[in-house]
Amino acid sequence: MPHLAHIALVVRDYDEALAFYVGKLGFELVEDTHQPEQDKRWVTIRPPGAPASATNILLARAATDHHAQYIGDQTGGRVFLFLATDDFARDHARFTAVGVEWVRPPADQPYGRVAVFKDLYGNLWDLVQFAPGHPAASPTQ
Known part of the structure; x- marks a missing residue:
């Protein structure tokens, strides 16, 4: 079955992006492989x-x-x-402690608890804990 393997996030510099996503947000580095024929790196990350x-x-x-x-x-x-x-609460506090910029404070919505933050480039992200019973909720909820 087809599935999304990767989503591309355009960045200015690999190392500054890794410092933010891995260093600040705690994402895991999956792969960092130099591709000399294209003078680029294949760098993939995922949430912890x-x-x-x-x-x-x-x-x-x-x-x-x-x-x-x-x-x-x-x-x-x-x-x-x-x-x-x-x-x-855990992740909002952790992100706040490392200086993540919040552009919308935590709010309860019908689908769950959410706040919006900016990454180092200005892209907007939702941090969301889906409500129990929501199709995207964690199986432990």
């Missing part, structure tokens, strides 16, 4: 504790000025990525 079968984020360094103009604005200012958690 995500199963090996999860969709990974491919950190795609902007290779042209055209690519670079979309760094931080891949979705025209809308929330781009949705980071599900099984413990909203």
